[in-house]
Amino acid sequence: MHISLRDHIEKIVSLTDEEFAFVQRHFILQHFKKNDFLIIEGNPVKHTYFVLSGLLKLIHTDAMAKEHIIAFAMEDWWESDFFAFYKGTKATMSLQCLEDTTVLCLTLEGYNSLCSGLHKMEHFLLMKANVGHIAAQQRILSFLTSNARERYEELISRYPALYQRVPKTQLASYLGVSRETLSRLSSNL
Amino acid sequence: MHISLRDHIEKIVSLTDEEFAFVQRHFILQHFKKNDFLIIEGNPVKHTYFVLSGLLKLIHTDAMAKEHIIAFAMEDWWESDFFAFYKGTKATMSLQCLEDTTVLCLTLEGYNSLCSGLHKMEHFLLMKANVGHIAAQQRILSFLTSNARERYEELISRYPALYQRVPKTQLASYLGVSRETLSRLSSNL
């Protein structure tokens, strides 16, 4: 039960069969098991990933070995350590499976070839980057304006599926509170 | 003493004189005074802005009339309420001058004309959007991993100029702490 890459792209730009064939040649299909790493902090970042099914977390591990979740990536999302991916530097974040996950992989060469070979795809990627930027700004805003309880409510109302699919500990790590605090918050809603 | 738009663009893609002339026709130059608003919450968003000189803040005002700073925009930065700009909806953020400021304004039509008329500019804008996305993610990460003192130190080490140019109250509002807390933090560094 996978999202179709073509449908995903055609939400933004329409493609001929020929064009889509060109696009498709740039991607490699890969399967990962729960807890597998797609990107490991300190290693090079070979790909940006389009999630067909499953669930990923983009994390950073701090000096005290505490894990922080920068983003979840579910079906139909793109994710990577974008800075390291574009710059060719070592990853400062890891990308790990919360569930068995199927992704399409795109290399930087593929990315550039896609942009220069098919204008529409550059436009598509521009729209995607803008959406990512906007989403990140929204999250910053929720850190500024909302306390832990409100952020928790926002999260589960926006992504009800997450509540079912991931342990509360992971939600706490995304919200920036301890698991104990999150537990106390959810007990008296 | 302005940044040159052409230099700014040519950091990423090179342009012929002819191409730059085409680009330039899309922008309007505007001057604003300290405290003026470029975007007002609840109003339509006509432009995205490239800052030539001065300093802006992108803010959201919450239910208790408390102001939160989502971003500063200094020389050489692009800023807008991007969601409202792209979607043509009402602004959920305001954009206001912290100093007298000169900007180049680009409408959505201009943006689209630029993208379709000159491929290189679409690539340029894609790079800019990616940088914006990455910067926003970094800020999320600093909320997750750092306490107020650490965020404050990061901020002034990354943007020492801000320390001089804006009142501490504004820095507090960017960092997500009360001005009193920020004052106590800076007193015992």
Next chain:
DNA sequence: CGCGCGATTGAGTAATTTCAAATCTAGTGG
């Protein structure tokens, strides 16, 4: 049954907020 993981609860501590008051500073007008 018993293990292991995740979730909960309690108690004490640390960080931050709020509200109020006191200071400080730069600019203005006399």
Next chain:
DNA sequence: CCACTAGATTTGAAATTACTCAATCGCGCG
């Protein structure tokens, strides 16, 4: 030059919020 004012900053004290550490609970699974 001084007095005055508005804005910005600092300080104090009490209240709130979240954290840590430790113990306990609940449940699915071999």
